[in-house]
Amino acid sequence: SIGLFNNYMAKFGVEVSYVDCFDNEAWANAVQPNTKVIYCESPSNPLAQICDIGYLSELCKANDILLVVDNCFATPALQRPLDLGADVVIHSATKYLDGQGRVLGGALVGSDKLMQEAFTVVRSGGISMSPFNAWVFTKGLETLKLRMQAHCNNANQVADFLVNHPNVSTVHFSGLSDHSAH
Ligand SMILES: Cc1ncc(COP(=O)(O)O)c(C=O)c1O
Structure with missing residues (x-):
């Protein structure tokens, strides 16, 4: 994610600040008038650090910010960020969602409105999953x-x-x- 933020998002004029993920005060202090998204990876890779997703959700609601949680490592079997107040959950589905090293892919979960916006980008940008990969992932979910x-x-x-x-x-x-x- 840091590579994506620093190397690509910056080209679109997106400013990013980083905080210690378990330091709630640091998150609050990092919020600027132009902050649009709080993004956290919890548990993080590779240190398995944990964010207080409930707290971040309150912080986001109070400041009209979207909360995006990377839930790769916990998976929905162990942690459901939407229930804790997150707006969007992302997964590198290549990891536990498939869990068997068969296919590469990702998943984005959120409200109809936000997913419709994301779908438009995915469809126009060409980052669509092949039907076979999608089938393998859905089979993987049965044993998640x-x-x-x-x-x-x-x-x-x-x-x-x-x-x-x-x-x-x-x-x-x-x-x-x-x-x-x-
Ligand atoms: C927590 C987490 N999120 C996202 C990614 C990115 O995954 P992908 O390369 O499948 O987009 C990784 C990759 O290591 C990761 O560990």
Whole structure:
């Protein structure tokens, strides 16, 4: 995303400021009179940092700003940003939505009005998904919940091992998976 913002959006005159994603005060301070969008990736790649999406949604509503959340890593099986007040959710569907390394693609989710605007750009710009890729993705969605449960179970087993390891001082849990033992 940083490459997209710095190298391409800047050419269209879009100014971008960056903040520590878990610092709510920094988000609020970064809002300018010309701010149109708050964009966050939560959990982030590669550090798995978490934003307070509910807080950002309030901040956006108070300032008439759109909240866009990249939900690639959590997927809708673990986190639903629209329910937390986001306006648009984006996915690199190539990752967990397919989950099996078969096809490349992306997904954009939001209100009819916003998606109609996006659809116009996609249709005119030619960044449309092939029917075969779309079919593979929809088949992948059928197993998304089960696959994410398996990922969470595996991650919790690794975390449990590390928690009890004498050479490991701290283990961070994201709060997204069901690790009720902790
Ligand atoms: C969280 C996240 N969002 C978006 C992207 C971009 O994905 P794509 O190359 O499929 O557009 C990546 C790629 O690594 C990512 O990790």
